[in-house]
Amino acid sequence: MQSTNKNDKKLINLIRGWPSPHLLPAALLKKAADKALTDPSIFVPALQYAPDPGYQPLREELATWLGRAYKTPSRAEEICITGGASQSIACVLQSFTDPVYTRAVWAVTPCYFLAFPIFEDAGFAGRLRAVPEDDEGIDLEFLERGLRSVDEAAAAAGGDDRPPYKTPGPHRKLYRHIIYIVPTCSNPSGKTTSLSHRRALVNLARRHNALIISDDVYDFLQWPILPQAPPTSTALTPLPSPSPTPLLPRLSDIDIALGPSEHDPAGKSFSHAISNGSFSKLVGPGMRTGWVHGTSDFAYGLSQTGSSRSGGAPSQIAAAMLTSLLATGDLDTHLSNAVRPALQARHAAALAAVKSELGGMGVAVRESSEVGKGQFGGYFLWLTLPRGLKGMDVAELARREENLIVAAGEGFEVPGDEGGVRCEGNLRVCFSWEEVEDVVEGVRRLGRVLRRVEDGVKTEEGNGGGMGSEVFK
The missing domain is CATH 3.90.1150.10 (Aspartate Aminotransferase, domain 1)
Known part of the structure; x- marks a missing residue:
């Protein structure tokens, strides 16, 4: 040849x-930056160390925006501001997993490949397990067999008798398993997990003391399929905001509605599913800003990760600019x-x-x-x-x-x-x-x-x- x-x-x-x-909204960001940097009530706190859970005005605007989009009430205390989806996963693993106590990480496969080093850095090399997709997004029977098998093997080996390395204290807890999924327009397969599978997955996680890290970075990037390819010169037709079709409930919303689980410490309600959101695909990756939505106990516990407490939540000045984009409707x-x-x-x-x-x-x-x-x-x-x-x-x-x-x-x-x-x-x-x-x-x-x-x-x-x-x- x-x-x-x-x-x-x-x-x-x-x-x-x-x-x-x-698609980078430089002009809108300049407008937001001009507002943030000329108003002392904005730029003084925005240029200082941040509160651990993040810039409060952004948490409040996100609660309103997300509640409207998902048609589910959201509260600011259920949101923790992060440095983006990837940094967020690392902080979740730091605060809520332990190399001894946590048994495995289950990743729906094909899987976003850059997530693997984050899990390996947290001590899970050799304990990453692939879960196949099915027509509705995730093979639940496969996952349930796997969880049960690992739990039974750990019990038989006396693994539960080994003390964990970490002491999460009153504001955090440790999970036995992590389940990683991109349930909407998955990277790379493009599949969206059905509502019935979402509900079943949350219930499965609650039975096995697992935390679902749900990367929801594509939820607001959905559209009706065009019947044919438009010429490149065709004018773009605006699509309804925040999304052209009703969004499926987040796994975190399904979990919160179920209340505390049997694995929660007394008086606490930690999530078994969290929504890992990001502005990277909506505004620009350089903003390095995202959010986690879960129970208020989980959101606060995540904010107590050491790297956040030392200086507070990341992306403080970017958070102030993004607050303006949400409040003015410019993002929509x-x-x-x-x-x-x-x-x-x-x-x-x-x-x-x-x-x-x-x-x-x-x-x-x-x-x-x-x-x-x-x-x-x-x-x-x-x-x-x-x-x-x-x-x-x-x-x-x-x-x-x-x-x-x-x-x-x-x-x-x-x-x-x-x-x-x-x-x-x-x-x-x-x-x-x-x-x-x-x-x-x-x-x-x-x-x-x-x-x-x-x-x-x-x-x-x-x-x-x-x-x-x-x-x-």
Whole structure:
């Protein structure tokens, strides 16, 4: 098979899960910053050390905004301001897990790959367990068998007799298990967990003294699927705010409604599910600001993480600016008029390109986040390759031959438990970062790669061979 020269081709990066530069609201942030930095009642507290739970005006505005979006009353004391979704996970693990007491971390797979180092840094290398998805988002029977098996093995080995290293004190508690899930428009698969599965998952966590860390970063990035790809020159149509369709209840709302559990200390109500939110995809990752929603006891306990108590919650000045975006309605306008319409159009163009360029070669793609709902969300398309092809091999050939970067499915497998859920026959394509025409061109290049592979396989078979390594040399 003759190689092409990639050196004259523009690099196209379909791995990078960043918002397009066109969607960064610099003017709105400048307006918010001007207000914050000219009013002493705002800039004096905003430039000082923060309260442990975070900037109070932001907690109050978030409670109102989230309550309206989810149609569930939220209270400021149920919210702890964080340094974004990733930093938040690290703080949760610091405060609510213990290397001895906590038995395992269960990750719905395919899984957001950059979460793995956070769990490993907290002492869970070798104890990460993959949980497969099903049509409704998570294989609950698989998870229940796994939880029960680990608990029974720990009891048989006398593991419960070992004292934990950490002493959480009166404001925190330790959990036996952590369950990590992106229940809405999951990264990378795009699936949304159904309401019935959400309820069942919360009840399962409560039975096994588990904490669900629910990454809810894509909840406000959903849209109706366009019937066909719009031309790149088509004007964007504003979508209703804060979301074009009613949002499913957060796992944290389902949990709070159930009240304290049998695992709670007397007089306390700690969450068995928390909502891990972030402004990274809504405003910009550089704001480094997010929030956790849970019971008021959990929110306060999280605020007592040592790194927060030493200086208070992170992102104090950014929090003041974001408060203004929420209070003025500028964030809702930005999401309705810019972010969601742009992602809707990008998704339609990328999906149409996948169908036209790759569909004839047996590549399958998830088209809807929830079965039968006609909507999608997030940043990614999850492709299933024809049987026998490996994502890592195709991604390497795309990089070498087409100057195209795509994410191989193998990277979304849980380290140390790769045999549990395999993703080697998949690729993830991001449509949020590159220009729309470059996303479409990237899919065309991927089609050329797969045609070369197909031609190479036919040549190998004609020579009496199989799908040998020559295809990928």
